[in-house]
Amino acid sequence: MHLFSDIRAAVIAALDQMVSEGALPEGLDYANVAVEPPRDPLHGDMATNAAMVLAKPAKSKPRDIAETLAGKLAADDRIVSADVAGPGFINLRLDPKVWADVTHAVLKEGADYGRSDLGKGVKVNVEYVSANPTGPMHVGHTRGAVFGDALASLLDFAGYDVTREYYINDGGAQVDVLARSAYERYREACGLEPEIREGLYPGDYLIPVGEAIKAKYGESLLEKPEEDWLEDIREFATEQMMEMIRGDLACLGVKMDVFSSEKSLYGTGQIEAALKRLEDLGLIYEGVLDPPKGKLPEDWEEREQTLFRSTDYGDDVDRPVKKSDGSWTYFAPDIAYHWTKIERGYDLLIDVFGADHGGYVKRMKAAVAALSDRKVTLDIKLIQLVKLFKNGEPFKMSKRAGTFVTLRDVVEQAGADVTRFHMLTRKNDAPLDFDFDKVLEQSKDNPVFYVQYAHARVCSVLRKAAEAGWDMSDARLAKVDLSGDWHPSELELVKKIAEWPRLLEIAARANEPHRVAFYLYDLASDLHSLWNRGNDEPALRFLQDGNEAASAAKIALARASAVVISAGLGILGVTPAEEMR
Numbered sequence: 296m297h298l299f300s301d302i303r304a305a306v307i308a309a310l311d312q313m314v315s316e317g318a319l320p321e322g323l324d325y326a327n328v329a330v331e332p333p334r335d336p337l338h339g340d341m342a343t344n345a346a347m348v349l350a351k352p353a354k355s356k357p358r359d360i361a362e363t364l365a366g367k368l369a370a371d372d373r374i375v376s377a378d379v380a381g382p383g384f385i386n387l388r389l390d391p392k393v394w395a396d397v398t399h400a401v402l403k404e405g406a407d408y409g410r411s412d413l414g415k416g417v418k419v420n421v422e423y424v425s426a427n428p429t430g431p432m433h434v435g436h437t438r439g440a441v442f443g444d445a446l447a448s449l450l451d452f453a454g455y456d457v458t459r460e461y462y463i464n465d466g467g468a469q470v471d472v473l474a475r476s477a478y479e480r481y482r483e484a485c486g487l488e489p490e491i492r493e494g495l496y497p498g499d500y501l502i503p504v505g506e507a508i509k510a511k512y513g514e515s516l517l518e519k520p521e522e523d524w525l526e527d528i529r530e531f532a533t534e535q536m537m538e539m540i541r542g543d544l545a546c547l548g549v550k551m552d553v554f555s556s557e558k559s560l561y562g563t564g565q566i567e568a569a570l571k572r573l574e575d576l577g578l579i580y581e582g583v584l585d586p587p588k589g590k591l592p593e594d595w596e597e598r599e600q601t602l603f604r605s606t607d608y609g610d611d612v613d614r615p616v617k618k619s620d621g622s623w624t625y626f627a628p629d630i631a632y633h634w635t636k637i638e639r640g641y642d643l644l645i646d647v648f649g650a651d652h653g654g655y656v657k658r659m660k661a662a663v664a665a666l667s668d669r670k671v672t673l674d675i676k677l678i679q680l681v682k683l684f685k686n687g688e689p690f691k692m693s694k695r696a697g698t699f700v701t702l703r704d705v706v707e708q709a710g711a712d713v714t715r716f717h718m719l720t721r722k723n724d725a726p727l728d729f730d731f732d733k734v735l736e737q738s739k740d741n742p743v744f745y746v747q748y749a750h751a752r753v754c755s756v757l758r759k760a761a762e763a764g765w766d767m768s769d770a771r772l773a774k775v776d777l778s779g780d781w782h783p784s785e786l787e788l789v790k791k792i793a794e795w796p797r798l799l800e801i802a803a804r805a806n807e808p809h810r811v812a813f814y815l816y817d818l819a820s821d822l823h824s825l826w827n828r829g830n831d832e833p834a835l836r837f838l839q840d841g842n843e844a845a846s847a848a849k850i851a852l853a854r855a856s857a858v859v860i861s862a863g864l865g866i867l868g869v870t871p872a873e874e875m876r
Contacts, residue, residue: 296400297796303330309367339386346383357383395777401855402773409796414455423647425462428536433699441718443647445808453803466557474529480505498697569634608661684730716743719812747872749819753857754873772851
C-alpha cells in the first residue's frame with residue numbers, strides 16, 4: 296500500500312473527469328502534480344498542488360480549478376474534506392479508517408511494505424570504495440563504503456536491478472611502490488634490515504605480506520635485481536592487499552558483486568576500442584590546451600596532445616587522453632572502464648568518489664554521455680571528509696597503517712551497526728564529525744541509539760504480551776479492529792508510517808540514502824513520544840492491563856512502527872536491536 300500514490304491516483308482520476316467534462320483542456324501534463332504532507336499538519340493530512348501547476352497550461356485561474364477539483368475529491372469515501380487554501384492549494388483530511396488500512400497493510404506486507412517497482416527494468420551499476428590496493432582502508436573509505444552499500448540496497452528496494460562494483464586501481468605507479476615496499480618487508484622476513492625510504496609505504500600491515508613472499512619464494516629473490524622480481528611481487532602484493540580489503544569490507548557488512556581490474560584494460564585493446572568509439576564520433580583530435588588560469592607552473596610548456604572534445608558534453612575544457620610521449624593519461628583507462636559498463640547493458644551508472652575527485656565529475660559525465668549517445672546517465676556522488684574525535688580530541692593515526700586511521704580501527708571502537716548508521720546522518724557532500732563518545736552514548740541526541748531503542752521497546756512489549764499468553768502475531772494484529780478513536784499522538788505516528796513508501800521513492804530518485812536515516816529518527820521520535828504519553832495517560836499504553844483485545848489494537852500500531860524501522864535499518868545495513876544493553 297502506498298497511500299500517497301493512491302490519493303494522487305484519485306487526484307489524477309478527478310482531473311481526467313474534469314477534462315472529459317470540458318472543465319480542463321486535453322493534453323495536460325500531470326508529471327508535476329504532487330500529493331504530499333502539508334507544511335502545517337493543522338491544515339490537514341495531505342495537500343495537492345494540482346491546481347497550481349495546471350493553471351498556466353490550462354489557461355485558467357488556480358482557484359477556479361481548485362474549487363471544481365476539491366468538490367470531486369470530497370466525493371471519495373476516503374476523503375472527509377477537501378479545502379481550497381491560498382492561491383489554489385487543496386488540503387485533504389482523510390477518514391480514520393484510512394489509518395487503520397495503513398496499519399493493517401504494514402502488518403500484512405511486513406518487510407516488503409514500501410517496496411516498489413519504481414526502477415523496474417532499469418539496470419544500475421553502483422561503483423564504490425574502489426580504493427587503491429596499497430593498504431588497509433581508511434575512515435574516508437568507510438564513509439564511501441557505507442554510502443554506496445546503503446544506496447545499492449535502497450535502489451534494490453525500489454525495484455532496480457543493482458550491481459555493486461569495486462574498481463581495483465592496479466594499473467598505476469602506486470602498485471610499483473607497493474611492490475617495492477613489500478619487498479623491503481620480505482627482506483625483513485629474511486632477517487635483513489628493511490629500507491623504508493621516503494616514498495614507500497611504512498605501515499606494519501605489509502609485514503605479513505613480506506612473510507608470505509618469503510613462504511612462497513624462500514630467499515631466492517634477495518640477490519635478484521628489481522626488474523626480475525617487480526612484476527611478480529606487484530601481482531602477489533596486490534592480491535594480498537585485496538584479500539585485506541575484502542576482509543575490511545566484510546567487517547563492515549559490505550559485499551561486492553563484481554571486482555573489476557584497471558590492469559585488465561591495458562594490453563587488451565579495451566582502451567583503444569573506447570577511444571576509437573570517440574574518434575568515430577569526431578571527438579578525438581590532436582591539439583594544444585590553453586595554459587591553466589592563474590600562475591603558470593615552472594615546467595609548463597605548450598605541447599600537442601591527443602584530446603577528447605569533452606566541452607561538447609558540458610565540460611569546461613577538452614581533456615587529454617594521451618600524453619605527448621604516447622603514454623595514456625589517467626583519464627584514458629577511466630573512459631575505457633566506463634565503456635565496459637555501457638557495453639554490459641547498464642542504464643544508469645553511479646560512481647561514489649572522494650571529495651578530492653571533484654575535478655573528474657564533468658569529464659566523466661561527458662565521456663559517458665558521448666560513449667552512450669546520451670542514453671546512459673552517470674551520477675557521481677562525492678563523499679566529504681570524516682573527522683574523528685575521542686575524549687574531545689582528534690583520534691590519532693593508526694600505527695598499523697602508518698599514516699591514517701583505518702576502517703577496522705573505527706569498527707573495532709564503535710561496532711559495525713553504529714558506524715554504518717552514523718555515517719549516514721549527514722548528506723554525502725557535507726563534512727561529518729564522528730565522535731566515538733557521542734556515537735556510543737545512550738541519549739536522544741544519538742540517532743543510532745534513539746532508533747534502536749524504539750525498535751527494542753516494541754520488542755519488549757511483544758515479549759510481555761507473550762508472557763501473558765496473548766497472541767500478538769502479525770497475522771493476528773493484521774486483522775484486529777482499529778475502528779476506535781485515534782489519539783493525536785497515535786495519528787501522528789501512523790501518518791509518519793504512511794509516508795514510508797513515498798520517502799523511499801524520493802530517496803531512490805535522488806540517490807540519497809541519508810534520507811532513510813533521517814526518516815527513521817523522526818519515526819522513532821513519534822513512537823517514543825507516544826510511549827512517554829502513556830506514562831501519564833494509561834489509555835495510551837500499548838499494554839492494557841488484563842485486556843487482550845484493547846492491547847492488540849494498541850500493539851498493532853507499535854508493531855507496524857517496528858516493521859518499518861526494521862526495514863529501514865535493513866536498507867542501511869544495520870541490525871535492529873531487540874533489547875538494549
